[in-house]
Amino acid sequence: xxxxxxxxxxxxxxxxxxxxxREPYAADAYPDNRLWARAVRPGVPSGRIVGLACxxxxxxxxxxxxxxxxxxxxxxxxxxxxxxxxxLADDRVRCCADAVALVLAESPAAAAAGAAAVAVxxxxxxxxxxxxAALAEAAHLVHADRPGNLLARATIRKGDGADPLARCxxxxxxxxxxxxxxxxxxxxxxxxxxxxxxxxxxxQVSTQSPFRDRFEIGHALSIPYDxxxxxxxxxxxxxxGKDGATVQCLLxxxxxxxxxxxxxxxxxxxxxxVAGYKRHACRLHYRLGARRDGTLQALHARIWYDTGxxxxxxxxxxxxxxxxxxxxxxxxxxxxxxxxxHTHNPTAGAMRAFGVCQVSFAFESMMDLLAQRLGMxxxxxxxxxxxxxxxxxxxxxxxxxxTGIKACLAQVARHPLWREREIxxxxxxxxxxxxxxxxxxxNAAGYGGGVRDAAIAKIEMDPTGHFxxxxxxxxxxxxxxxxxxxxAGHLLGQTADRLRIRQPDTRTAYPSGSSSAGRTTYTFGRAxxxxxxxxKSRLLNRAGLMLFLQDDDDxxxxxxxxxxxxxxxxxxxxxxxAMMSAEERVCLGQFVAPTCKPVPDTATGFFIGFPHVIFSxxxxxxxxxIDTLSGVVQVTNYLAVxxxxxxxxxxxxxxxxxxxxAQGIGYALYEDFITHHGRVRTEDFTTYIIPGAxxxxxxxxxxxxxxxxxxxxxxxxxxxxxxxxxxxxAIANGVADAGMxxxxxxxxxxxxxxxxxxxxxxxxxxxx
Amino acid sequence: xxxxxxxDAGVPEGPPEKSAVIAFTLNGTAVTVHATPDRRVIDxxxxxLGLTGSKEGCGTGECGACTIMVDxxxxxxxxxxxxxxxxxxxxxxxxxADSDTGRRVxxxxxxxxxxxxxxxxxxxxxxxxxxVRESPEADRPAIREALSGNLCRCTGYVQIIDAVVHVxxxxx
Numbered sequence: 001x002x003x004x005x006x007x008x009x010x011x012x013x014x015x016x017x018x019x020x021x022r023e024p025y026a027a028d029a030y031p032d033n034r035l036w037a038r039a040v041r042p043g044v045p046s047g048r049i050v051g052l053a054c055x056x057x058x059x060x061x062x063x064x065x066x067x068x069x070x071x072x073x074x075x076x077x078x079x080x081x082x083x084x085x086x087x088l089a090d091d092r093v094r095c096c097a098d099a100v101a102l103v104l105a106e107s108p109a110a111a112a113a114g115a116a117a118v119a120v121x122x123x124x125x126x127x128x129x130x131x132x133a134a135l136a137e138a139a140h141l142v143h144a145d146r147p148g149n150l151l152a153r154a155t156i157r158k159g160d161g162a163d164p165l166a167r168c169x170x171x172x173x174x175x176x177x178x179x180x181x182x183x184x185x186x187x188x189x190x191x192x193x194x195x196x197x198x199x200x201x202x203x204q205v206s207t208q209s210p211f212r213d214r215f216e217i218g219h220a221l222s223i224p225y226d227x228x229x230x231x232x233x234x235x236x237x238x239x240x241g242k243d244g245a246t247v248q249c250l251l252x253x254x255x256x257x258x259x260x261x262x263x264x265x266x267x268x269x270x271x272x273x274v275a276g277y278k279r280h281a282c283r284l285h286y287r288l289g290a291r292r293d294g295t296l297q298a299l300h301a302r303i304w305y306d307t308g309x310x311x312x313x314x315x316x317x318x319x320x321x322x323x324x325x326x327x328x329x330x331x332x333x334x335x336x337x338x339x340x341x342h343t344h345n346p347t348a349g350a351m352r353a354f355g356v357c358q359v360s361f362a363f364e365s366m367m368d369l370l371a372q373r374l375g376m377x378x379x380x381x382x383x384x385x386x387x388x389x390x391x392x393x394x395x396x397x398x399x400x401x402x403t404g405i406k407a408c409l410a411q412v413a414r415h416p417l418w419r420e421r422e423i424x425x426x427x428x429x430x431x432x433x434x435x436x437x438x439x440x441x442x443n444a445a446g447y448g449g450g451v452r453d454a455a456i457a458k459i460e461m462d463p464t465g466h467f468x469x470x471x472x473x474x475x476x477x478x479x480x481x482x483x484x485x486x487x488a489g490h491l492l493g494q495t496a497d498r499l500r501i502r503q504p505d506t507r508t509a510y511p512s513g514s515s516s517a518g519r520t521t522y523t524f525g526r527a528x529x530x531x532x533x534x535x536k537s538r539l540l541n542r543a544g545l546m547l548f549l550q551d552d553d554d555x556x557x558x559x560x561x562x563x564x565x566x567x568x569x570x571x572x573x574x575x576x577x578a579m580m581s582a583e584e585r586v587c588l589g590q591f592v593a594p595t596c597k598p599v600p601d602t603a604t605g606f607f608i609g610f611p612h613v614i615f616s617x618x619x620x621x622x623x624x625x626i627d628t629l630s631g632v633v634q635v636t637n638y639l640a641v642x643x644x645x646x647x648x649x650x651x652x653x654x655x656x657x658x659x660x661x662a663q664g665i666g667y668a669l670y671e672d673f674i675t676h677h678g679r680v681r682t683e684d685f686t687t688y689i690i691p692g693a694x695x696x697x698x699x700x701x702x703x704x705x706x707x708x709x710x711x712x713x714x715x716x717x718x719x720x721x722x723x724x725x726x727x728x729x730a731i732a733n734g735v736a737d738a739g740m741x742x743x744x745x746x747x748x749x750x751x752x753x754x755x756x757x758x759x760x761x762x763x764x765x766x767x768x
Numbered sequence: 769x770x771x772x773x774x775x776d777a778g779v780p781e782g783p784p785e786k787s788a789v790i791a792f793t794l795n796g797t798a799v800t801v802h803a804t805p806d807r808r809v810i811d812x813x814x815x816x817l818g819l820t821g822s823k824e825g826c827g828t829g830e831c832g833a834c835t836i837m838v839d840x841x842x843x844x845x846x847x848x849x850x851x852x853x854x855x856x857x858x859x860x861x862x863x864x865a866d867s868d869t870g871r872r873v874x875x876x877x878x879x880x881x882x883x884x885x886x887x888x889x890x891x892x893x894x895x896x897x898x899x900v901r902e903s904p905e906a907d908r909p910a911i912r913e914a915l916s917g918n919l920c921r922c923t924g925y926v927q928i929i930d931a932v933v934h935v936x937x938x939x940x
Contacts, residue, residue: 015878018886019893021821021861028820184921186825186833186887236823236887237921269826477885477922651881655923659884662924685830685919693912693925 003559004489004496006714009651012482013501014234014475025236026206027190031262034192035064037254038111038265039099041275042120045129045309045344045678046140047093051121052100060117062110065257067102072253074222078245080212081608082151082311084143085347087220087249093122094142095309096679097275097346104254104263127344129678131283131304134343142309142342151307152315152340154605156322158396159333162300168289172369176286176362177745178728180306180673181279181666182682183351184690185476187236188272189246193255194262196229201252204231208243208474209514210504216245217252228252232504238476239663240350241277243516244312273683277349278673280305280317282358288366294376296385298333299394301325303359305340305348312349314340316609320444321355323610326394327363328405328442328617329385334394338605344678350516352660353724356443357667361746364439364729368736378733379418382440382619383409389707396602401594401614402717404643405440407706408619411641412438417621417700418639424623425738431628434636435738439620441725444612445518445718446593451608453519453593456510457527459488459535461585465560465573467492467499472512473524474504478720479652480521484528486649487713491532493557498573510588518616518718521648523593525713530589538587542580543571594711614709616719617643620661620726623697624734631754633735635665638699640723646708646715653719657701660723666691668728672747792853795863805851810834812850813860821861821890825919832918835891836860842898861890864897872935873897880931884922892918896932904939911936 004010017023054066069076069090076090077083089098101118105111128134128142134149142149165171191205201223207213210232214225235242247265254263267275282305289298303321307314318340325336353360371378387393389403412418421436428434447453458470469488475481481501489499502508512524540555543562547569549555554565563570577585596613603610623637640657647653670689674681682688701723708715728746736742740757787802794817803812810827813819813836825833827846834845837859838852864870873896876882883889892915899906899914906914911932912925920928 011878011881012883014886015881015883016874018883018889019861019874019877020864021819021890023886024820025823025887027823028814030815030818030820186823186831186885186919186921188825235885237885239921269828477887479884651927655881655884655927658924658926659922663921684828685826686828690919690921692916692919693929694916696925699924699926 001495001497003493004486006486006490006648009649012479012652013485013496014482024233025187026204026233027187027236027266029192029204030264031192034262034264035104035106035258036108036111037250037263038103038115039250040101040103040115040118040120041097041099042093042122043096043679044093044122044124045096046125046127047122048125049089049091049093049100049120050123053119054101056119057103057114057117060110060114062106063103063114064106065104066114066118067253067257071257072221073256074220076220078216078220078249079311080244080313083219085310087253095344095346102250102254104258127678129343129345131306131341134341142344146342149342150339151311151342152318152605154319154322154338154603156334156336156395156603158394158602161333161335162298164298164333165287165289165300168297169292170373171287171289172366172373173287174362174366174369174744176284176365178282178358178361179671179746180281181351181671182273182673182688183239183241183276184688185237185239185241188267188269189242189276190266191247191251192262192264193251195255195258195260197260200227200229201255202229203248203251204233205248206235206242207232207248208238208476208516210474210506211511212514213245213248214506217248220249221252221256230506232474234503235474235476238515239352240354240516242476243350243514244277246276270683273688274346274680277312278346279351280307280348280355280358284359284362286362286366288370290370294374294381294384296329296331299326299331301336303338306343306345307340308343308345308347310347312347314348315607317350317355319606319610321359323395323444323612324356324442325359325363328387328440330387330391331394336394345675346680352663353443353721357664357725357728360439360441360725361728361732365732365742365744368733369742378438379409379413382438386440395611396600397596397611397613401711402643402645402707402709404704404706405442405617405619408617408641408643408704409440411702411704412619412621412639415639417623417637428625433626433628433738433740435624435734435736437622437624437730437732437734437737439726439730439733441620441722442615442617443518443722443725445522445614445616446612447517447519448609448612449595449599453513453523455512455524455527455591457524457531457589458509459528459531459587461535461573461577463577465577467494469499469501469528470509471501472504472509473520474515476515478520478656480515482652483521483525483648487525487528488532491529492536493559495559498559518721519593522712522716522718523591527589527591529713530591531587534589535587539576542576546571614711614717616717616722618722618726620730622727622730622734624731624738626735626738626740626753628757631750633669633731633748633753635697635731638697640699640726641702641704642719642722643704643706644719645712645717646705647703648714648716650703653703654701656720657723658699661699661727662691662696664724664727665696667747668731669747788851790850790854792855793857795859796866803850805849807850808846809848809850809853810845813845819860819862823887823890825887832895833888833891835894835918837894837898842895861894864893869901869939870897872938873900876931876935880934881927882923882931888918888920892920892928896935900932900935900939904936906936908933
């Protein structure tokens with residue numbers, strides 16, 4: 001067995017245990033003597049609680065307690081930036097997901113029966129369920145202290161803003177609509193908690209942010225942070241939906257009232273759909289101006305995000321979308337306006353590509369409209385305007401880090417799927433039309449300005465000479481823990497069997513932020529490289545002492561030993577482990593991701609999370625075949641060329657890209673989370689359709705390493721999000737290319753395709 | 769749908785449920801369990817027997833994460849009740865490594881990068897085991913079809929299909 005190497009395609013460390021069903025997830029914990037917790041969610045999207053009777057519920061056999069807002073010891077408010085979401089609603093309900101009581105029972109069945117027996121009386125209040133209603137004059141306010149139902153209102157103005165549009169040779173215009181998307185991870189929100197005899201609240205939970213959970217729980221339930229102990233085993237998927245409190249505060253509350261018994265909470269699929277966070281629905285209005293030769297001149301984008309009832313990260317999602325609103329292009333003048341709007345819909349929050357996949361649909365559709373208007377090749381138009389290092393992006397940020405979109409586009413141009421497109425298109429069978437669509441997309445990595453994007457990594461050698469990486473950023477499936485093993489093995493010269501990973505534990509690891517924002521492997525990984533280098537030099541030093549060497553020259557760290565090359569004498573790691581104290585065997589490394597200095601004065605209304613300095617880039621191509629009788633769109637081939645800097649593990653890189661594309665194809669064609677007057681209509685996998693094996697093509701992922709990212713560990717940058725941004729615009733452009741008209745409302749359902757194609761065959765027409 | 773469920777759940781439970789003695793073969797071993805006849809098999813496996821390899825992704829038969837084999841055929845543990853196991857032969861993912869074919873499925877999932885978050889994986893592996901056992905001649909489209917009842921939110925399926933195609937070619 002060879003030591004692990006960076007750049008090797010190798011199986012993930014967790015794969016074998018996961019296939020065999022041995023990986024322990026939070027949902028798999030069934031502690032003895034457990035109680036079950038279930039939230040009572042009346043399902044009324046807007047109203048005042050006027051009565052809450054628990055007698056009947058308490059009479060249900062097996063029901064132990066029914067807790068209400070008055071039983072919450074702390075602020076009873078949760079939220080990452082704005083603490084506005086009650087753990088248990090006390091006075092008002094603002095969306096159908098609001099919980100008003102929490103039932104503790106001996107079994108899930110008793111908990112469900114108890115929850116159904118809680119008598120809640122709610123006086124309905126007016127509700128606002130779409131952007132227009134929420135923004136109307138004198139609209140009912142979701143929060144009395146947020147006038148206009150605006151959580152945030154922000155502007156980016158670069159150059160002369162929108163004014164130069166009046167002087168452009170050509171201006172194209174479009175209005176776009178994107179749906180709510182659900183994360184639909186296979187492991188629903190879940191965890192177990194117990195109040196320990198010493199007063200510590202212990203919790204094992206499916207979470208992307210174990211350290212931040214302490215703040216959420218501590219604030220909501222009035223528990224000191226040092227009395228909260230969180231463990232975050234591997235997640236059965238996250239995608240942003242487990243970034244922020246889901247079950248945490250409810251479980252904590254339950255544990256406080258469980259007389260020391262452990263409490264388990266697992267949301268069933270329906271509850272996950274109803275109460276989980278969602279991707280923001282958006283409306284986008286774009287005007288894009290260019291010279292006759294295709295040089296982009298000016299953009300005016302107006303973007304409305306429906307953020308639902310509570311803040312979560314709504315404002316930050318909008319801001320990131322705005323920062324990407326002009327695409328990976330050089331545009332001298334831009335005015336980008338954003339409105340983050342409260343409604344009584346379920347709360348929208350973080351989801352993979354965090355506000356960016358919405359604007360990607362708009363700007364990449366606009367690029368094809370512009371190419372069509374100018375009679376230009378859509379790939380040539382993109383290439384001519386693509387950002388390069390040294391350019392200033394639409395947010396006014398001077399790009400000083402790796403900027404590979406041009407190289408990605410060049411790879412697409414060379415690919416047979418592009419070069420042979422005309423022949424393929426002409427070979428469409430009867431009653432089918434074929435088209436090829438492109439998308440050039442990007443996605444920022446890191447938290448952005450105003451929030452310290454930092455990590456503290458810990459590596460330990462145990463007394464037997466084996467290594468433990470103390471991961472502090474949850475592994476929700478993206479494989480960061482395997483990447484960390486690979487980094488540690490590479491730096492320490494160790495084989496896979498000498499390394500193991502410990503998943504996040506707030507008692508043994510250090511605060512390192514959330515698993516999110518394309519920063520997980522990047523930030524923690526860089527910190528880990530420092531920790532490993534420190535440990536390596538320490539091991540060499542101690543071995544040198546044991547070998548009576550004057551200095552550490554010519555000592556090498558090998559699997560199982562440190563060897564002195566000239567004399568071939570060595571000390572085993574077990575000997576070193578036995579000699580060194582526990583304290584000596586542990587090394588920490590810290591890293592803070594780079595920020596933009598000075599911040600340009602292009603943005604107003606931004607609070608945190610602006611601007612970013614590192615972006616991954618991707619050029620996508622979709623070949624689509626449309627059944628002209630049914631309107632069904634099938635993606636027959638998909639190519640994603642991605643600039644993620646240097647690739648740590650190609651197999652895992654392609655996993656991330658293919659998975660992001662798959663979610664993006666779902667977003668483009670099938671996924672539509674529907675509410676009616678604030679009530680959820682899609683609460684299972686029969687009504688909310690995610691792609692199955694027959695719905696997706698063979699997705700081809702190509703890594704484009706034009707340049708490495710100098711700030712990242714081993715030259716990498718995060719690629720977890722960027723792939724999500726391409727499919728919707730690439731497919732919409734493919735449908736238009738097939739002569740089915742331009743569809744500006746996603747998802748591209750057969751009805752919309754057919755309706756659009758029949759009304760406007762082969763011409764670009766905007767669907768309002 | 770919501771209302772119906774709540775009404776059903778709202779009926780207070782009657783006298784303590786009678787548990788039945790149910791005997792079946794589980795992963796090669798004869799077992800006898802005491803369970804209410806209507807106990808969902810997914811709960812029986814996970815909660816009562818500690819076999820948490822089978823996952824619950826939806827509870828309504830849509831996602832396939834709880835795929836097990838009953839008398840050699842794939843079944844969804846969330847849609848079966850304990851009484852239906854009487855006299856049957858049940859295989860869960862915990863027995864995957866007990867057969868050559870199962871080990872090949874496991875190894876192929878690992879080496880082909882078919883695993884990400886891993887929550888769909890045990891069910892997917894059982895569905896894969898079924899297809900390579902029953903139809904090793906299955907080609908790539910047939911394997912796609914055979915796995916189409918198992919949802920995965922992480923992978924895009926490409927590497928899963930790669931893994932199963934590989935095992936099928938070995939089994940032929």
